[in-house]
Amino acid sequence: MRPYNSGNHQLTRPFSVDQAWNATVDRAGQCVLFFDFDGTLAPVEDDPTAVQPAPKVLAAIEALTEVVQRVAIVSARPVEFLRDRFASLTDVDLYGLYGLEHSHGSAETVTEPAALPWVPTMVELAERARAELPEGTLVEYKRLSVALHYRTAPELAAAVESWGQAQAGRLGLRVQCGRMVIELKPPVDRDKGMVIGEAVPSAGCAWYFGDDVSDIKAFAALRAREAADPSFFGICVAVANPETGQEVSTAADLTIESPEALGDFLTEAVHRLS
């Protein structure tokens, strides 16, 4: 595979964790670290409201903000949810709802204007889902999207997905499938790949950590940046899981065992980059 210029190091895929960090040390001040939230920084729970970052994650990210150019969380959760989980971190960029919302540092949340007219549709959709879907489905209303979960009732997968697809057709919404979930979103062009594509032009390197199929678009954005500029290097890291893990790992450069292991990995990264 084509070697690419990573400062003082020439890396050729596949590369090891040590090689990736050594190449990052040379340009830590130009490096952006992007993290997905659920299943990456936080272990999966049956109840989406109960989720918290894994041990060591908050301390490690806080320390990393001092040594890299930027740290950003890129999630399908609303910014308000992310801000609550990362309240102690004032220097982290938050991208919520696949980039329909963002907030930089402690600034106000900005919402993509084209998505706002879809709020009433989402309210109606969430009400209808609660009334029509079988018991065991968990309906998560997120203002500009609705997630239909079947983690605690996997036998409902086909029924929930078919109901969601039908509603998307009826209302003109887009569908994003994930780990035991189908999500309906406004027909507005925002995804994790677009967020990363817009955020990396001024960076010399970037790491993206993710566990779900929506994160593969973010990996692709790093690959595209690298193809356009051989002096840039992007490192795609999968977090293993029994549902989407194989697909995400196949698209990644490196795989980490779990969100808890990522906490350890980031703690080690602080020492390597400091």
Ligand SMILES: O=P(O)(O)OC[C@H]1O[C@H](O[C@H]2O[C@H](CO)[C@@H](O)[C@H](O)[C@H]2O)[C@H](O)[C@@H](O)[C@@H]1O
């Ligand atoms: O982009 P992300 O930050 O990874 O968000 C993706 C979805 O994460 C949440 O659902 C997932 O985690 C839940 C809590 O652990 C779990 O119960 C569910 O099965 C997973 O799909 C979140 O609730 C969704 O809104 C996000 O779309």
